[in-house]
Amino acid sequence: AQSVAQPEDQVNVAEGNPLTVKCTYSVSGNPYLFWYVQYPNRGLQFLLKYITGDNLVKGSYGFEAEFNKSQTSFHLKKPSALVSDSALYFCARNDYKLSFGAGTTVTVRA
Amino acid sequence: DAGVIQSPRHEVTEMGQEVTLRCKPISGHNSLFWYRQTMMRGLELLIYFNNNVPIDDSGMPEDRFSAKMPNASFSTLKIQPSEPRDSAVYFCASSLDRVETQYFGPGTRLLVL
Numbered sequence: 336a337q338s339v340a341q342p343e344d345q346v347n348v349a350e351g352n353p354l355t356v357k358c359t360y361s362v363s364g365n366p367y368l369f370w371y372v373q374y375p376n377r378g379l380q381f382l383l384k385y386i387t388g389d390n391l392v393k394g395s396y397g398f399e400a401e402f403n404k405s406q407t408s409f410h411l412k413k414p415s416a417l418v419s420d421s422a423l424y425f426c427a428r429n430d431y432k433l434s435f436g437a438g439t440t441v442t443v444r445a
Numbered sequence: 446d447a448g449v450i451q452s453p454r455h456e457v458t459e460m461g462q463e464v465t466l467r468c469k470p471i472s473g474h475n476s477l478f479w480y481r482q483t484m485m486r487g488l489e490l491l492i493y494f495n496n497n498v499p500i501d502d503s504g505m506p507e508d509r510f511s512a513k514m515p516n517a518s519f520s521t522l523k524i525q526p527s528e529p530r531d532s533a534v535y536f537c538a539s540s541l542d543r544v545e546t547q548y549f550g551p552g553t554r555l556l557v558l
Contacts, residue, residue, distance in 0.1 A: 367544055378449075378536060378549040425488065431543040432478070432501065435488040 338428040339368070339409075341436035349444055354416040356439045358409045358426030367429040368409045370400055373438075374422045382424075385409060396420070416443045449550035451537050457556045463525040466553045469518055470539030478547060479512055479522050480536040488536075494520065495543060506531075527557045 339360045348354050360366050367386055371379040383394025390402040400411045411424060421443045426436040450469040458464055470477050479491040492502040497514045505512070509528070514520040524531055534554050538547040 369546070371549075376554075378551045379538075381546050381548065384546055429544050429547075432490045432493055433480075433488075433538075433547060434490075437487050 338430065338434035339426045339436045341424075341426055341439045343439050344437070345440045345442065347442045347444065348416050350418050351415050354411075354413040354420065354441065354443070356411040356424045356426075356441060358411065358436060359407050360409060360426075360428055362407055364430070366409075368400075368402065369427045369429060369433065370394065370398070370409075370411050371425045371427060371435075372422050373425065379425065382411070416441075418443050418445050449537055449539055449548055451535075451550035451553050453553060454551060455554050455556075457558065458527055459558050460528055461526040462557075463523065464527045464531075464555060464557075466522040466535050466537075466555070468520045468522070468537030468550060470520070470537070471548055472518070474539035474541055474548075475517070476540045476543045476545075476547075477514060477520050478538040478540075479520070480538065480549075482534045482536060482552070483532075491522070491535075493543070500543075524555075527555075529557045531555060532557050 369384045370382040373379050382398050383392050385392050385402045393399045398413050424439045427433045452467045475496050477494040482488050491504045492512045493500050494514045512522045534552045536549050536552045538549045540547045
């Protein structure tokens with residue numbers, strides 16, 4: 336079974352609008368969940384992670400994510416998107432090795 | 446810190462040739478990972494080292510692929526002989542520990558003709 340799933344291949348939003356990128360995880364053990372972003376022709380950059388503790392995790396570039404155990408979700412959010420947020424976003428689960436979702440392409444239009 | 450360093454950044458070779466990809470992890474990190482990214486399969490873990498010892502190589506496609514980590518500051522991924530289906534972006538990542546945040550290098554874009 337897939338460790339994490341990203342149900343949307345693409346997300347399109349207007350600059351200034353809220354941005355949400357969805358991720359769900361499989362129910363087994365205590366999940367260590369991560370979000371990474373990949374800009375064109377670049378490596379993956381770490382955004383944030385949930386290990387334990389507060390369900391609302393704040394990360395880089397104004398992003399945050401909420402760990403929801405009842406819905407087995409870990410959606411990435413940003414209150415006000417920027418054109419520069421356009422990139423490929425990956426959710427991942429770390430069970431000593433990272434299992435990545437398929438990725439969601441975010442396009443923020445000016 | 447310079448981050449994870451990979452070389453070369455781009456490699457174009459002909460089928461049958463040997464390809465060697467190199468990685469220098471972040472100093473102090475004791476876990477190193479090699480990943481491959483393709484459009485069809487997404488991001489896949491190839492092999493994982495802890496304290497220079499290969500722990501899990503179940504993701505290595507076949508015997509043509511081999512990886513070494515002779516010391517804490519250097520690792521190689523070798524493909525011999527290379528095939529067109531090996532064309533992909535290969536990433537190296539390192540972390541303080543196996544469940545800690547992994548930091549990725551810029552990747553090596555490999556094209557096998």
